[in-house]
Amino acid sequence: MDMKVAKKKLGLKERYSHMTRGLGWDTSYQSMDDVYPYAKYEGIKIHDWDKWEDPFRLTMDAYWKYQAEKEKKLYAIIDAYNQNNGHLSVTDARYLNTVKLFLTGVSPLEYMAHRGFAHAGRSFPGAGPRIACLMQSLDELRHAQTQVHAISNYNKHYNGFHEFRHMHDRVWYLSVPKSFFDDAVTAGPFEFMVAIGFSFEYVLTNLLFVPFVSGAAYNGDMGTMTFGFSAQSDEARHMTLGLEVIKFILEQDPDNLPIVQRWIDKWTWRGYRVLALVAMMQDYMLPKRTMSWKEAWEVYFEENGGALFKDLARYGIKMPECAKTIALEKDHLSHQTWGTFYNYGAAAAFHTWVPDEDEMNWLSAKYPSSFDKYYRPRLEYWREQAAQGNRFYNKTLPMLCTTCQIPMLFTEPGDPTKTCYRETTFKGEKYHFCSDHCKKIFDDEPEKYVQSWLPVHQIYQGNCFPEGTDPTAEGFDPLAAVLQYYHLEFGRDNLDFEGSEDQKNFDAWRGMATRNT
């Protein structure tokens, strides 16, 4: 009888090498430069693509296996949550507005990330980064799909979810995340990788997912918690790819350093500006708070990001200059952002409100140097006025920053009583900015940002009304027409939470779930 000899299994490193590098080849009928036309024009010099190391050493076969397992787990939980009327177990219906903002503002970015990584992967001549980009591209598509699936259950019961895709391309505040990602995908493949792979995924994404998803868990939203953590399990791999990209580029040629540093400076700031939405979610929109924006910034940026930049110092990379401005803004960011949405609550596809007394006290405790002095007085005034039937709705359109597209709501670094104004002139046209950093980004590439689709200016140019609208007609109401163009239903999707249909329905349904009459 023959003895069966177990064949020695290949080790992880060998398996990875055979299943990635071993499957790549150099072209011979066509020049590599013709096949990879975007690999050189950004000025990044790569001498040896084989020096690329994927630290996770995940091969496609293992990738499918683990992703399938994550999906099965995720959908089992989402089904159970929905079958059990999970939406009635959230802390209170105000919470759902964070999910609306997430679906309209973030989920479409996941889809853009899918496209961006597919494009970057196609552009790189090296097999290692191509495989890593392929996996990330698939991950991002999965994230977009699972978020839409998980959140679609809320659309059966609550307002503001019904037109997330349509709104993403049109609504004024959604132009902030949209233009951020459009900026990244229209850059070259190396800049895209530094922008999204490194600056967003590695440096900032923890601030989006970890506190937000933990917040979902704390507020009884098992659906969001589950898709969030499922997405985040891919995120660890994305962060590793982002860090590897930086190390790889910098080790290839010393000339790459100034280009990479400029990209890191730019994209840390661009990403941070988008996170203003997360700051207000944490401090104002979660009925049950987990940690403040300021605390999250300190843990995930100052502590972990600090260790990262210290490590990258050996390549000559410095902590972005903007970190100093951000440190000055951390006591103010969420208050100024929420105040803006309270102002424009008639034009937002979610509800806004003044925090209650307990919540204001929480804010005072978390922001002892700023909240009582600068922000409590205006919130109390608004509360007083609302109680008298005079709720503040700002109806005049705001001035926007050309780069980040956010209303000019930020104050001078170090002086929270003065709006920060910056401007520049390019080819005879004036451009305005919210900060030195947004101005610098424009000044570095003005030809790109003169194309900014600024919602306020587009409205004034007459481009944001439903087709066939005649703005010269008698009694034309521009705000109503813009909301129609957004597919935002006045009186249902917008205005204060107090008195909203969401509030009434949630209270009625929860009552039915706990009583027999």
Add this chain to the structure above:
Amino acid sequence: MAVAAVKEYDFAPLDRHENFHGNQLLFIGWEDHLMFCAPFAFPFPPDMPFRAVIEQVLPGAFGYHPDFAQIEWAKAEWFKSGHPWQPDFDKSLADNGLGHKDVIRFRTPGLTGIKGSCS
């Protein structure tokens, strides 16, 4: 510095004056009143008198604030692109030297927002 591109990269700005159907954009901010979260953007005809902005437009934009009714316009301090500037209320925007996408702000001495918080 120019945009890195594989071919010529040159596009017309989206906010050229001619796209605004005869209007020009004017941005106006009120110092020390951050209850209005940001300065405002307005499309005005260049021949509009400055006084019309003060009397017909600003009340609708800033009138919700209890300080607004107390403004003495003769004492207001004006700034254009951050530098001290004096408008002539009886002249048009164009004759006041205001062009497309100019930014002006005004300070109202003695008025510092809700409970002096610059709100």
Add this chain to the structure above:
Amino acid sequence: MPNIMLVLQANEETRPIVEAVAEDNPHARVDHQPAMVKIDAEDRLAIRRESIEEKLGRPFDLQELHINLITLSGHIDETDDEFVLSWNN
């Protein structure tokens, strides 16, 4: 000293992993937060297959970590036996 971080979902699959990591890395701090466990350590953190198998009572492939991973920081060196996070400085 630069901080290394590993964050896992808090569930029955990760409980033995967290225990094994804590025993193998006495310098690590384990912080139980809502729905997740955050492990912080100075400079280096090792996740060892054998220790986890000991706790689980079954074979464990270190790549199974992907399923419950939330986030991490540091450079990764992964083999069949060990998954190490470290900063080089």
